[in-house]
Amino acid sequence: MNVIHTENIKKTYNPDTIPVEALKGVDLSIKQGEFTAIVGPSGSGKTTLLNIIGGLDRPTEGYIEVGQKDISKLSDNQLIDFRRENIGFVFQAYNLIPVLTAKENVEFVMLLQNRSEDERNARTIELLEAVGLGDKIDSRPSQLSGGQQQRVAVARALAPKPTFILADEPTANLDSKSTANLLDIMARLNKEENITFVFSTHDQRVIDRARRVITLEDGVISTDIQQHN
Amino acid sequence: MNTIIKLAWRNIWRNKRRTFITAASIVLAVLLSNVMTSMQKGTWDNMVDSVVNTFFGYAQIHANGYWEEQTLDKAFQPDDKLNELGVQVKSIESIIPRLESFALASYETKTQGVLVIGIDPVKENDMTGLEKKMTAGQFLAEGDNAVLVGEGVAENMKLGIGDTLVLLSQGYRGVNAAGKYPIKGLVRFGSPQLNKQMVYMPLPIAQQFFGAEDLVTTMALKIGNKKEVEETIKAVKTNISPEKYEVLNWEEMIPDLVQARELDTASNKFVLYILYLIVGFGIFGTILMMTKEREYEFGVLTAIGMQRNKLSFMVWLETTLLGLFGSVVGILLSIPIVYYMYSNPIQLTGEMASAYDKFGVEPIMKAVFDPQIFLQQAIIIFIITTILAIYPIWKIRNLKAVEMMRA
Structure with missing residues (x-):
């Protein structure tokens, strides 16, 4: 079953002044449980594609279906609700809420979903333990290392039980040890819980662990390779 | 709701210097407006009391x-x-x-x-x-x-x-x-x-x-x-x-004094409006700074699914709580200062004193100690702050997560 399906996605910035074509027609399908890396040089359109798949941006042309729902027809507010229920985000700069503890950060999206307190508590503890931070639940982001913060971000992305996780350069700010640790956790969650991960990355360590590598060049997919690792 | 309140409260203390500057502007505005208004009203009350008690009385009954x-x-x-x-x-x-x-x-x-x-x-x-x-x-x-x-x-x-x-x-x-x-x-x-x-x-x-x-x-x-x-x-x-008698208050009997007071009150209000404007710009500056600083964060919060109305409420609450805090502290600081000026009127000397004396008015500037003034001024400053909080709300209403995160 496809969790993401796009047809002829195009995105042009500044169409009325100096048009910049970021995507020139992307056809892409990602199935449930895939562990996919989108790679390519700077300016190839990776982040734009991720933003469009994640419902953060709209394509200039083309059709996009996420979780078998045509998201191009959703209003801005409907898109916010859709993202909350269906997509988990992991950002390059972690982007945790600085005034909340690790537990509160993970719990936050579930609060927005109006989940019960018992459910929130149980899932938060479960996820923080899964990412190896069971002993850091009361720490604020400023008290955690970059790797730990990114693991909290992964736990937060997983908290609402999304259809898939989108991670934009998740290891760009991490050292080797933290990167390996984070990749281990994501690979395990992917394998054991069949969670779909889509990364945009430059990082060879991430590319090496991905089972599918899609290369974007000048706004089009140049290669789409299945890897066995 | 509790989370939003908790988040707003913690955000207030996130940047202590900014919070202090904003709160201090509000406190100062409440304090200055309270002292100014209390002095102006007190001085006029003293003048009216002198004039009214010299002859007219606060009310008179006559034949119609x-x-x-x-x-x-x-x-x-x-x-x-x-x-x-x-x-x-x-x-x-x-x-x-x-x-x-x-x-x-x-x-x-x-x-x-x-x-x-x-x-x-x-x-x-x-x-x-x-x-x-x-x-x-x-x-x-x-x-x-x-x-x-x-x-x-x-x-x-x-x-x-x-x-x-x-x-x-x-x-x-x-x-x-x-x-x-x-x-x-x-x-x-x-x-x-x-x-x-x-x-x-x-x-x-x-x-x-x-x-x-x-x-x-x-x-x-x-x-x-x-x-x-x-x-x-x-x-x-x-x-x-009512057919036989008319009952007039002092304001109807001495309209000149009322007009003079109104004129003075109007000029005092003008000064107050300038004060509100200056303080308003000061507060707006910090709000503007806060909004700019947090654009990325607002983008992230909507990206992970926080609806704009909740985000707007949170930011509005932060500014409103600051306004409330500043107003309360402003009132608390005003009380001893105004009370001191009420208990220890400023004795006028020189030409000013002779001018007062000529009109049979005790030559003093005395504040009135009226809690209603404190409350009124605090409410005005609070309302100004609350109105200024509309700016980040407007910004959030129009935000595009991806643009904010690119900022």
Whole structure:
């Protein structure tokens, strides 16, 4: 079953002044449980594609279906609700809420979903333990290392039980040890819980662990390779 | 909801310096506006008290139409209901009867117009403190067939204690009024206007002089608490016949003073508006800075699924809580400062003091201690802050997560 399906996605910035074509027609399908890396040089359109798949941006042309729902027809507010229920985000700069503890950060999206307190508590503890931070639940982001913060971000992305996780350069700010640790956790969650991960990355360590590598060049997919690792 | 409140509260303390600057601006604005308004109102209250208590009283009862056309022919005999008002309306401390009209005063070769006022010496003194204004001679006693004259009158006509003043006038319903009265004392009023024309005599003597037996033109009301003036007037109106009598408050009787006060209040308000504007810009600056700094964060929060209305509420709450905090602290700081200025009025000196003195007003600048002013000013500043919080809300309403995160 496809969790993401796009047809002829195009995105042009500044169409009325100096048009910049970021995507020139992307056809892409990602199935449930895939562990996919989108790679390519700077300016190839990776982040734009991720933003469009994640419902953060709209394509200039083309059709996009996420979780078998045509998201191009959703209003801005409907898109916010859709993202909350269906997509988990992991950002390059972690982007945790600085005034909340690790537990509160993970719990936050579930609060927005109006989940019960018992459910929130149980899932938060479960996820923080899964990412190896069971002993850091009361720490604020400023008290955690970059790797730990990114693991909290992964736990937060997983908290609402999304259809898939989108991670934009998740290891760009991490050292080797933290990167390996984070990749281990994501690979395990992917394998054991069949969670779909889509990364945009430059990082060879991430590319090496991905089972599918899609290369974007000048706004089009140049290669789409299945890897066995 | 609790999470939003918790988040807003923690966000306030996230950047302590910014919070301190914003809160300090609000505190300062509340404090300055409270002190300014309390001083202005207190000074005017003091002035009004002086003027009103010197002569007018906070309210007066006349025959209907008397104030429009101040003629002796509108004198009236107080009926039982009027005489019982002091008992019926608790806020009235006493009722001071007067018979007032103009006369021509003459002494040797000098002649001038004067205002003759027949008074009950005891009651009059109780309300206006007339005896304290004596500069020579003795105060009137009931049954005296004598007059007190203003110092200005005495100076102009070269009068002294024991001299006889001849008064000529037209009495009640056109009768001739003529009499001669020894001068028992001299009084000095702050107001040069009053000083140059006042002649007091006991009420029965005035009634005899004007041929107005048992009649009065005015019944001034001594009201203990000036805040009860309007209520007292209402109560009086329900107890007396509206066809026969009019009841006026001091503002209707001395519109010039009201206008002067309004003018001063308006200029004070103008200064306050400038203050609000300056402080408003200060607060807006910090809000602008905060909004710019947190654009990325707002983008992330909507990206992970926080609806704009919740985000807007959170940011509005942050500013509003700051406004509330600043207003409360502003009030708390205002209380001792204004109380000090209320208990220790500023004594005016030099030309300013002489100007006050001339008009019979104590030369002081005294604050009024009125919690309503504190609350009012705090509410205004709070509302300004709350309105300024609309900016980040507007920004959030129009935010595109991807653009904010790119910022």
